[in-house]
Amino acid sequence: MKLPTGQIYAKAMLDELGVVGVTDVRDVAAQLELEVSEVEVDGFDGALIRAEGVSFGAIAVRRGILEEGRKNFTIAHEIGHYVLPGHDKCDEVCLDSDVGNWSDAGKQLEREADEFAAELLIPTSYARPRFSETTPSLQTISALAADCRASLSATAWRYCDLAPYACAIVWSKESRIAWSRASAEFDFFIEWGKYLEKGTFARDLFEGCKTEGDSPSPVRADLWLDSRRLNEGAEIYEQSMFLRNYRSVLSLLWIKEPISKQDDTEDLLPELDPFGLDSVKRRH
Amino acid sequence: MNKKSNIEDRRSRLNKLSEAVFGGPEQISREEARELLRSAGIDADTIADAVYARLYKQAQEYWMAQKPLPPLLKKAIEDLRPSTASPRNEKEMATQAKARIERVVGQSRHPDAWIQSTTPAFRPSAYRGKKKLSTKDESALDEIAKRLSDKLKGPQGS
Numbered sequence: 001m002k003l004p005t006g007q008i009y010a011k012a013m014l015d016e017l018g019v020v021g022v023t024d025v026r027d028v029a030a031q032l033e034l035e036v037s038e039v040e041v042d043g044f045d046g047a048l049i050r051a052e053g054v055s056f057g058a059i060a061v062r063r064g065i066l067e068e069g070r071k072n073f074t075i076a077h078e079i080g081h082y083v084l085p086g087h088d089k090c091d092e093v094c095l096d097s098d099v100g101n102w103s104d105a106g107k108q109l110e111r112e113a114d115e116f117a118a119e120l121l122i123p124t125s126y127a128r129p130r131f132s133e134t135t136p137s138l139q140t141i142s143a144l145a146a147d148c149r150a151s152l153s154a155t156a157w158r159y160c161d162l163a164p165y166a167c168a169i170v171w172s173k174e175s176r177i178a179w180s181r182a183s184a185e186f187d188f189f190i191e192w193g194k195y196l197e198k199g200t201f202a203r204d205l206f207e208g209c210k211t212e213g214d215s216p217s218p219v220r221a222d223l224w225l226d227s228r229r230l231n232e233g234a235e236i237y238e239q240s241m242f243l244r245n246y247r248s249v250l251s252l253l254w255i256k257e258p259i260s261k262q263d264d265t266e267d268l269l270p271e272l273d274p275f276g277l278d279s280v281k282r283r284h
Numbered sequence: 285m286n287k288k289s290n291i292e293d294r295r296s297r298l299n300k301l302s303e304a305v306f307g308g309p310e311q312i313s314r315e316e317a318r319e320l321l322r323s324a325g326i327d328a329d330t331i332a333d334a335v336y337a338r339l340y341k342q343a344q345e346y347w348m349a350q351k352p353l354p355p356l357l358k359k360a361i362e363d364l365r366p367s368t369a370s371p372r373n374e375k376e377m378a379t380q381a382k383a384r385i386e387r388v389v390g391q392s393r394h395p396d397a398w399i400q401s402t403t404p405a406f407r408p409s410a411y412r413g414k415k416k417l418s419t420k421d422e423s424a425l426d427e428i429a430k431r432l433s434d435k436l437k438g439p440q441g442s
Contacts, residue, residue, distance in 0.1 A: 003377050012381035016389050033392040037428055043421035045413030049428050051404035054436060055391035058406075058428045062413075074412050081410040083388050085380070088409070113410075 006115025007124075009084055014123055022148050023120055025076045029059060034082060036075055038063040046074035048081050050088075057082065066245050069151035073117050080116030087113070121150040122158045131163040136254045137215055138239050141169075152243070156250060157181050166255040170224075172196055173248045175206045186255060188225040197223040201240040202249045212241050216252060221259050234259035329366070336364040406432040 014023065017031060029036050033056035034048075041062050050057035059078040065071045081087045087109055127144060134140050136159075145155035156169040166185035171178045180190040196203040200223050204210035216237035221230050224238070237254040306312075312320075318328045339360050346353050353361070371377035406429040417425075 003371065003374055005377065008374065008377050009381045009385065012378065012385040013389075015382070016385045031392065032388065035428075035432075039424040039428075041418075041421040041424050043415050043417040044411045046411065047408045047414075047425060048410040049406050049408050049425065049432060051406040051432070051436070053404055054406075055388075055394075056432070056435070058432055060408075060425060060428055077412050078410060083385060085384060110412075113412075 004115055006080055006084065006112040006117070007119040010080070010116045010119035011124075013079075013083065013120060019123075021123075021126055023076075023123065024149075025072050025079065025121060028120065029075055029079055032079065032082065033057070034059050034079065036061060038071075040064075045070075046078050048078040050082065052088070067151055069145055069149055069154070072121060072149050073151050073154050076117035076120045077113045079120065080113035081109075084109075084112055084116060118154055118158055122148045122155055124162060127155075127158055128162045131159055136163065136165050136167045136237075136252055138241050138250070138252050139215075141252070152250060156252070160186075168253045170202070170251040170253065171248055172202050172206070172251065173246075175203060178248070186253075187260070188229070188255075190224065190253075199223050200251075201238050202251045205240050205242045205249050213239050215239060216254050221255075224253055225259075229260050231259055332364050333366045336361070336366055339364065404436075405429075406436075 013019075013028070017028060019028070026036055035056075035058040037058060037060050039060045039062065041060070042064070044060075045062050045065060047060045048057065049060065059075055061071050061074050065074065122144065126148070130144055130147075131140065138156075141156050141159050142152060144150075144159075145152045148155065153171060160167060160169055160181040160183045163183060164185075166183060166187070168180055168182035168186045168188075168190060170180040170190060175196050177190065177192050177194050177196065179192060182188070182190065196206065200219060201210060201213060201217070205212065216239040218235040219238040221227075221234040221236045224236060236259060237256050238251055239254075240249050240251040242249050321328045321331070339357060343353055343357055343361055346357075371380055408425050408429075
């Protein structure tokens with residue numbers, strides 16, 4: 001059984017400190033006697049400096065990080081390492097990741113610290129009602145990122161966890177899908193590493209031949225999703241944004257109406273699918 | 285009088301004497317007990333973990349014999365389940381999280397309330413987005429570590 005360790009500990013932290021609404025992570029660090037220093041370094045984004053058995057320490061953050069939201073996320077991530085059980089035992093927890101990379105799912109401790117940071121910065125109790133108020137759009141995500149002083153990628157990730165829509169976010173770099181995250185309702189697989197198809201707004205943005213849309217617009221569903229399961233002419237909604245600092249494109253995909261074919265196997269007698277394999281779905 | 289009842293008699297007498305000298309368990313709060321132990325250089329969690337390990341070993345004998353645990357042993361195992369033990373469900377994890385966060389925040393509010401025979405070394409224990417560290421990177425971290433060490437020595441060294 002996999003428990004959302006980071007999220008549970010972040011909730012406990014918010015409760016203990018009596019934080020309501022948006023979290024000031026620097027204030028949380030100060031309350032934990034963790035001094036935050038911005039340093040001129042190149043070799044890391046953030047580091048936790050501590051000593052065994054001592055109840056104060058420091059967090060070093062790379063001054064060159066462009067987004068304030070990402071600096072905050074880094075601080076929250078290091079606070080996570082400071083308070084999460086088992087994180088004090090390891091000598092070094094490294095994440096040799098690229099910008100906005102949420103794909104290192106195999107690294108359990110890093111995953112926990114990321115979960116912790118996401119909940120601390122973008123608390124469920126604050127974000128869920130706001131995500132439910134409006135239909136999916138990158139503006140909704142950007143607005144909450146600004147409110148919470150969080151990075152766009154972290155807020156987009158949270159959006160898929162908390163919004164009640166069939167939607168996914170996709171981070172693309174050099175015209176290829178770097179990582180994606182889908183809501184529980186988004187019942188399709190998005191292939192990582194795949195080149196973006198011509199005709200997607202994301203691809204257009206990489207080729208510099210289209211401007212960003214103000215809202216999600218229809219696009220052929222088979223350009224993003226497995227065509228074998230789609231109704232003929234099915235469309236999904238896509239909104240993409242070019243992130244100049246990262247030379248990446250962030251896309252929001254939204255399945256507004258049913259697009260799947262009636263699955264033929266659904267009507268099979270139970271004895272023809274005794275293990276319920278038909279219900280096993282792949283998703284990120 | 286057989287050997288077993290002899291041991292129980294001794295335990296009972298020891299309990300009575302102990303309560304006469306120190307008072308009963310109800311006369312001291314959990315926090316005060318932890319604080320007193322801490323001031324005597326004893327870590328309550330370490331004791332709890334050791335007692336848990338010993339009781340768990342006893343419980344294993346019952347489990348292997350497929351016998352039910354005596355109620356007091358069962359309760360002690362539940363009560364002393366260490367914070368490092370894997371939680372069995374979300375509720376248990378939330379309880380552990382609350383206890384751990386309370387402790388971390390409490391210790392941060394009393395940063396001098398620790399006892400250590402040796403001076404611990406500050407060093408980076410976690411990185412995010414780490415690549416190869418340059419000399420400049422290392423000296424930036426060393427500088428922070430030195431500042432923290434000075435802070436640690438400050439009130440105690442004087």
